[in-house]
Amino acid sequence: MVGHIHTAGFCLAIFLGTVTATANAATIEPQDVVIRDAEVEASLTGSPGDPVEGSKWFKSRKLGNCLACHGNRDQIGEPFHGDIGPPLDGVADRYSEGELRAILVNAKSVFGPETIMPGFYRVFDGQRVREEFQGKPVLTATQVEDVIAYLKTLKEE
Numbered sequence: 001m002v003g004h005i006h007t008a009g010f011c012l013a014i015f016l017g018t019v020t021a022t023a024n025a026a027t028i029e030p031q032d033v034v035i036r037d038a039e040v041e042a043s044l045t046g047s048p049g050d051p052v053e054g055s056k057w058f059k060s061r062k063l064g065n066c067l068a069c070h071g072n073r074d075q076i077g078e079p080f081h082g083d084i085g086p087p088l089d090g091v092a093d094r095y096s097e098g099e100l101r102a103i104l105v106n107a108k109s110v111f112g113p114e115t116i117m118p119g120f121y122r123v124f125d126g127q128r129v130r131e132e133f134q135g136k137p138v139l140t141a142t143q144v145e146d147v148i149a150y151l152k153t154l155k156e157e
């Protein structure tokens, strides 16, 4: 058994493990995010997100699920737009990138403890959290940055 460990697959696994560890080095973990004056200044990953990916997380019922609460003219073709939160048309004109990041990481830090908007980059261990989300944030750091990049495209014409 142990003798078979020197396979190409095993070496590849070590290689991929090293690459992943390097890529994660710049990532700020949920418990380390600093929210100051309702802003999180720096990208959680150290790089800008991808707006095309972000638009997918925005409408995904399993991930961001932003559309369940927010209208958004840019996604007018999608079936259901909720109205629990304000429409996000032109949101890029209302908030800076750092403010959008703080809202996404932990909406309570910007809107106060009563807001019903969930925090998307916090670690939860409460009873009310679905088991798959216990102990990990709803979105990854990369997904948060993707959504921010997408929100930055939502300008009033």
Ligand code: HEC
Pocket: 058, 064, 065, 066, 067, 068, 069, 070, 084, 085, 086, 087, 088, 091, 094, 100, 103, 104, 111, 114, 115, 116, 117, 118, 120, 147, 151
């Ligand atoms: C459960 C409903 C809910 C979900 C899901 C939700 N939000 Fe919100 N959001 C709100 C509410 C409510 C507010 C208004 C803040 C307040 O007063 O509580 C808000 C406010 C905002 C604002 C500020 C808008 C403005 O014009 O002031 C942004 C930006 C935002 N949400 C982005 C998002 C994004 C992006 C997602 C998905 C990753 C999301 N929200 C998911 C309920 C939600």
